[in-house]
Amino acid sequence: MAFNTETFAEACIKAINEKMNNLKTLNIIVAGKTGVGKSTLINSVFREELAATGIGRPVTHHMRRISKKGFPLTIYDTRGFELGRDAQHQVRQEILDTIKHGVDRHDINEAIHCIWYCINTASNRVEPEELDWLRSLAQANQQTQVPVIIVLTQSFSKAKAAELRNYLLDQNLAVLQIVPVLAADYEIDQDYVIKAYGLDVLIKVMAETLPEELQDTFQNVQKACLTEKRRRAQAAIATATTAAFGVGFTPIPVADAALLIPAQVAMLASITAIYGLTISKSMLIAFISMVLGTGGTTLAGRLLASSLLKLLPGVGTITGGTISGATAGMLTTALGGAYIALMEAVYKGEISKQDLKTPAGQKQLRDLLREQFRQNKTGSGKS
Ligand SMILES: Nc1nc2c(ncn2[C@@H]2O[C@H](COP(=O)(O)OP(=O)(O)O)[C@@H](O)[C@H]2O)c(=O)[nH]1
Ligand SMILES: [Mg+2]
Structure with missing residues (x-):
């Protein structure tokens, strides 16, 4: 199944609206x-x-x-x-x-x-x-x-x-x-x-x-404590990661197929609701294409390629479902962490929706996500 950024963004917008309406x-x-x-x-x-x-x-x-x-x-x-x-x-x-x-x-x-x-x-x-x-x-x-x-x-x-x-x-x-x-x-x-x-x-x-x-x-x-928002958002990531692990996906390469799982859409919707921000489709598309996109040139693609084998001992010997479940889990954690980084940058006014339309703003987002993934890879990040 080919990954489609537009479809993913649309599913997210729909889930965000539903989430907000059902609070x-x-x-x-x-x-x-x-x-x-x-x-x-x-x-x-x-x-x-x-x-x-x-x-x-x-x-x-x-x-x-x-x-x-x-x-x-x-x-x-x-x-x-x-x-x-x-x-x-x-x-x-x-x-x-x-x-x-x-x-x-x-x-x-x-x-x-x-x-x-x-x-x-x-x-x-x-x-x-x-x-x-x-x-x-x-x-x-x-x-x-x-x-x-x-x-x-x-x-x-x-x-x-x-x-x-x-x-x-x-x-x-x-x-x-x-x-x-x-x-x-x-x-x-x-x-x-x-x-x-x-x-x-x-x-x-x-x-x-x-x-x-x-x-x-x-x-x-509430707007008085960002730490508590982050704590709750991280709980949403943990839930989605667990769900992603449980999904029996086709074996590697899963980088494309695993992305569409509903748990990830629900996770992004929950995190958006927790931060209380309005997110436009264009913003989501900018974010998703940078993190996931298609092919191996994205941040997630590189994360997977460079660290999957290192991070998961014995990964080469585990059979199909397990590998894909673990990969989906890891990808979900990385996606959620990157999204929290984006939410906090918007929340603090460091990045605006307008910025993302400009090359400078896109570079800012890319740097933010790169930093996030670097932390993720070395295991020193908060996500
Ligand atoms: N600087 C400052 N002033 C406060 C604070 N809480 C109340 N005030 C002041 O005390 C007055 C009464 O506050 P208000 O919130 O209207 O009280 P209420 O009648 O209980 O709703 C106002 O002049 C406020 O500016 C506070 O945390 N900091
Ligand atoms: Mg009063």
Whole structure:
């Protein structure tokens, strides 16, 4: 079977669209007093400016539902905490009703997956009524077990944040974690700016608590931690590589035939979704032709020719299926690694879709991939 770059790219585009359309919706309730930094936090964690004023519609007296068409995330932003006990009681009840409503629907897209309770580190002390509130929420949440994360916002003083965190830990609140963050850089004066920090920790805690069905969604919507995106993308490569190994393909030369396996298409679709980028067909074609293309002049072709025999001891003696399975696996790993390199270059703005239309941009991509393959070959790369 001859390998066709165009067909492969089209299959990828289709798979990417399907993947994006089928991402489950993540639902988070963000609570805390007005001014603590909820909107700043939301805008710093997620890649769409969700918390901008104007978006969001009231769903209960104290909650606004913020979402954006085609973006698999819903935020319930609460307000009214500063209005005293009655309002706080109502907020609690509305949160519990929203959780219950989600549970009753038996649909992961409707369930509440997490609560972020925000406390401002910079303001003085947590009030006892806030602790009471958290306790009564935890009690009512005993059955539903929605994870509650306390986010210590505006923690530009790390010492103060640590002190507050320890104090809260001593309170034995039934919360998953207490995470100090500074969501946005804090400017003390023109010469002195405290850099934002802590969001990566929040992302890790979230990734650990969310169910598998929401992992791709979460990485898709978050923009605060590239490391976690990469970790998830590498898991997608591992899955596809295992699948490729299992495919009984025609024996060597498989360089052409093995490429079309669905596992690789699915892998590229997953990785694209994880990075939350839009990829054009022309970009995919540029990428695929450089990595796979046809014949032995491509990077993958050379990788296979030069290192296959070295990398797989006894390869010459293994019979048909095994060789092709191993080759397909190796090729899949290399393809996935190269694609991650491309995604990160685009994500960081080092390569743009426009660039790839120019010879200079193509050279840039070629250099990037060459470096990636070099690492792959020597086994020192991250892929
Ligand atoms: N520099 C900086 N300012 C923050 C941060 N969090 C909140 N603020 C400021 O605190 C004020 C209230 O924040 P906002 O996000 O609107 O709070 P909300 O009412 O809880 O949504 C705004 O002026 C923000 O700029 C932060 O992480 N860094
Ligand atoms: Mg707000």
